[in-house]
Amino acid sequence: MSIGEARQGQAVALAVEGELTIYRAAELKDALLDAVRQHAAPAFDLSAVSEFDSAGLQLLLVARQEAARLGKTLRVQGAGSAVRDVFALLGVPFDGIDGNTANTGAGEAA
Numbered sequence: 001m002s003i004g005e006a007r008q009g010q011a012v013a014l015a016v017e018g019e020l021t022i023y024r025a026a027e028l029k030d031a032l033l034d035a036v037r038q039h040a041a042p043a044f045d046l047s048a049v050s051e052f053d054s055a056g057l058q059l060l061l062v063a064r065q066e067a068a069r070l071g072k073t074l075r076v077q078g079a080g081s082a083v084r085d086v087f088a089l090l091g092v093p094f095d096g097i098d099g100n101t102a103n104t105g106a107g108e109a110a
Contacts, residue, residue, distance in 0.1 A: 013043035013077060020049045020056035020083075032063045036074060042067055047078030052086050061092075 014035040020028065036042040044060070046052075060076065067074035076083075087093075 012039060013045040013075075015045040015048065017048035017050075019051040020046070020059065021051050021053045022055035025055040025059055029059060029062070032059055033066055036063050036067045036072065037070065040072070041075070042072055043075040043077055045078045046076055046083045047080050049080050049083050052082040054086070054090075056083075057086055057090065057092065 014032070016028075016032075018024075032044070035044070042063075044063070049056070060074075064074045079087075
């Protein structure tokens with residue numbers, strides 16, 4: 001698992017690579033929440049996440065909640081099939097997954 005920043009012009013996304021599972025949840029929580037707190041428009045690039053489970057989903061939902069508390073909107077971009085499959089399976093909406101809400105079960109973040 002590695003975490004780094006991916007830049008596209010002025011936009012910065014926290015790029016997560018490898019597993020986003022229960023086995024990594026404790027070590028990733030602080031990094032994800034710090035990214036939400038440090039960036040005006042936090043975004044996570046999950047295109048290189050190879051494994052994703054309900055603990056990974058819980059981390060994203062906690063990060064989304066923290067962003068909302070701070071008056072920000074958390075975006076998830078470039079989600080790989082492991083991430084999309086879990087969201088679709090559980091019917092959990094999360095704005096920004098591939099920018100395509102029709103095919104992924106994703107919707108507007110609350």
